[in-house]
Amino acid sequence: MISKPAILAVSAAVAAAIAGGYHLSRRPAQPPSAPSTQSAAAPAALRQTDALASQLKDILAAYRKTIVLLADEQGMTPGERAQATAVGQGLFHDNQERIAQADAALAALAGSGGAERHGKLAALLDYIEADPALYDADRLAFRELLQSLQGHVARDSSLPAIKLHKRISEDMDALAEIERNYDKEIRQIFGRYEQRGIALKRERWDDYVAHLKKLYSREAILKEYGVVMPYQGPQPGGEPAPAPPAADTGKAEEGEIFGTSLPKKTVVLTFDDGPHKRYSEEIGAILKQYGVPAVFFNVGRNLGSLDEARKPKLNGGAEVSRKLKAAGYTLANHSFSHAQLSKQTGGKLQAEILDTDVLLKAIDADRSPLFRFPYGARNSEGMAALDQARLKSVMWNIDSLDWADPVPSSIADRVLKTVDKEGRGIILFHDIHERTVKALPAILDRLVAEGYQFAGWDGSRFKVAGSASAPEAAPVAAGYGNSWAIVVGIDDYAKWPKLQYAVRDAQGVRQTLIDKFGFAAERVVTLKNGEATRNGILGAFHDKLAHGGVQRNDRIFVFFAGHGATRKLSSGRDLGYIVPVDADPNQLATDAIPMTEIQNIAESLNAKHVLFVMDACYSGLGLTRGGGSASFLRDNAKRIGRQMLTAGGGDQLVADGGPNGHSVFTWTLLQGLGGKGDLNGDGLITATELAAYVAPAVAGVSSQTPAFGSLPGSEGGDFVFELPAETEFLGAATAQLSNDAIAMNSRLEASGQPAAAQIAAAQAPAARPVPVTVKDLQGNEQKIIPPAAVPVSARLLAQRANDRGLQLYKEKQYAAAEAQFTEALKLRTDFALAANNLGFVFYKQDRYKEAARWFENTIRIDPSRAIAYLNLGDASARSGDTARAKSAYNTYLALAPAGGGAAYAKQQLEKL
Incomplete structure (x- = not known):
């Protein structure tokens, strides 16, 4: 496990790892070496899972290439930036396929029932945690996969699986700390910022990027995807360089919408690649809370399939989209398989467009006529196919880059800066990422406060609901000044x-x-x-x-x-x-x-x-x-x-x-x-x-x-x-x-x-x-009649459940409080506050062993929470576990030597 012996020291360990070359593992840090076909340090069990190991390395390679493509973005020409972004999107979506395949393989392995499954999963974790060829930033490439694996392992109640679950939880905690430590550096890679007068030094991140550039070059990656950029200066022989391919400027071509013709301070929110079983509905709830419209561009295979008679067979994703439609959002077509349609012709091109159209009509008979080409890649045949299907191409002029940027605050900064620069337009998001869910409220808060209005599709055009004039600017919620x-x-x-x-x-x-x-x-x-x-x-x-x-x-x-x-x-x-x-x-x-x-x-x-x-x-x-x-x-x-x-x-x-x-x-x-x-x-x-x-x-x-x-x-x-x-x-x-x-x-x-x-x-x-x-x-x-409840995200629902539990606890309604804290944890498993509070409700009911477990969970989620150690000491002492009680009290005193419970902790130690 990542820093298994000292969860309390995660932050310090990460900082030390950064100082020593971004290497975080269970053994002393070593200088990273170039990756090999099969790491010599990889355990024998890893070699037994060659297919999975190969998939992990392919996922990592695509992640690294994306960083190389977008590194030094502010120094690129518009044409170079457009090409790098287009190829980066291709890399990202290819990687989504790899992750899905790896996830399926991990789910099969975890649920196989074979005696060797735990050892194989542990070997894969060893690679992610401790392979000497990995930098800490590399490990962020596996975060979604680890999150999914944690769910697969949770279905296995055996002791080895419980230990694996705890190990993955600790790894996720460490990855969150890595993300916080890399926040500024990742912003530098993925953000679109003006250069400062004095450049901040980021030597260790620069070391990481320099290491990646030894493995890959932007030119080679672009070439791999069929792009060769022309010379920017005079060509050999003195001829001037041809102009690079023009980036999308936001000027509408015939039959397309870019959003640049919207009124000033008007934006359209669009979300691609869903529906997603978790994040699409959460995004819908956030939008409902702010009262703003949006368009969800659905990928057909996420909705279902067509049988030989071209009759739709809908799946669970279709139910997600049906709920979004019922909530007032617009559903639109984003192709069937997210293929690059500029490379498709004939029947394949037609099927990509029309198959999804059939599925959308099965969900919504009055489906919108909006279509978005994956990657924005279209050609004359594709535009003609849209026209024949009576569909309209919708592009964008504001790209959140949430498909590449793993840091929510960086996504929010980029969108707000670009909106400020453009003044209006269509914003491209993706409803398949947790980071988009986290970034969205900050973006909407600022846009609403600054008086932006939000346009929705009215059947024929994008229009601000209810009025063509800007509504009075007021922050959502109370919306007051003083x-x-x-x-x-x-x-x-x-x-x-x-x-x-x-x-x-x-x-x-x-x-x-x-x-x-x-x-x-x-x-x-x-x-x-x-x-x-x-x-x-x-x-x-x-x-x-x-x-x-x-x-x-x-x-x-x-x-x-x-x-x-x-x-x-x-x-x-x-x-x-x-x-x-x-x-x-x-x-x-x-x-x-x-x-x-x-x-x-x-x-x-x-x-x-x-x-x-x-x-x-x-x-x-x-x-x-x-x-x-x-x-x-x-x-x-x-x-x-x-x-x-x-x-x-x-x-x-x-x-x-x-x-x-x-x-x-x-x-x-x-x-x-x-x-x-x-x-x-x-x-x-x-x-x-x-x-x-x-x-x-x-x-x-x-x-x-x-x-x-x-x-x-x-x-x-x-x-x-x-x-x-x-x-x-x-x-x-x-x-x-x-x-x-x-x-x-x-x-x-x-x-x-x-x-x-x-x-x-x-x-x-x-x-x-x-x-x-x-x-x-x-x-x-x-x-x-009190106002109707506004749908909110699972995170906010968890907070409200915790708050109700706190009220009930203060009224000594322990059973009801327990139910509310439990509900909060069902909605948000990493909610340290609710975990501690549930533990203390058990403690008040003299259920000391259960209480101790939840205090330990609190510490796992938030290892620096001093009061959890004080509570753990009390619960352990009451349950007869003297050694654990002493350790907990001492840890509390180390974390909060002048805290309100310090004198009490010392008294308890004297009694023990």
């Missing part, structure tokens, strides 16, 4: 009954806004007791907000905890008031602040969304019904929102006696903001969701009926809180809720059945929002 708040809490009234909970409620809300949701402390205006006079409250609105720098893309949250009052007017209409600390009960009209004034303030504030939460009871606010939106994130960024949630109606009293000195309403509100208000599981809590959680729950445990609605002047916008991802590794120091808090939460969950049903339904793939009945402030019932 966040402001006014928080008021009054206990110590002079002429009204004193309260016991209001100041603590205000303090709790303030800390939640700052600590959890990132409100800047200086923008949270807090008024307590004597500060909360009528002039003080109105001054906070007028001076601090209206004239304090609030911008139209900001949000404002207002919380009031204190007395409320309702006065019946001569017209018979009720008018609600909030009661400042200095108000006289007999002078309500002059001393208190009427809701009509709050409404006027709300309309005058220059902010996108404003939410008032009043822990007091009123009636007569004249609110309008709230509502959701189908394409919530994008629509919500355009709509003004003015909303209010109150604790109850005008004839009710606010219930004191909540946990931790809070009112029942504010406790429930804080629980909602803590994550329980995310009813659809998308990581966002809207005001509508918050009301749907709080109102029925509070009404079920008290005599209050909270009310919710939109103030006059609202345009349907919904205030949004974006939940941060929980990062807490559970340990002995993790605080849990008090018994009275747990009891209250149990009552809230039991009473708020609509919200509980919504949370359960949100976990279904095609969940529909559950309507919730809530009072408006006139006492009438209204049904509010």
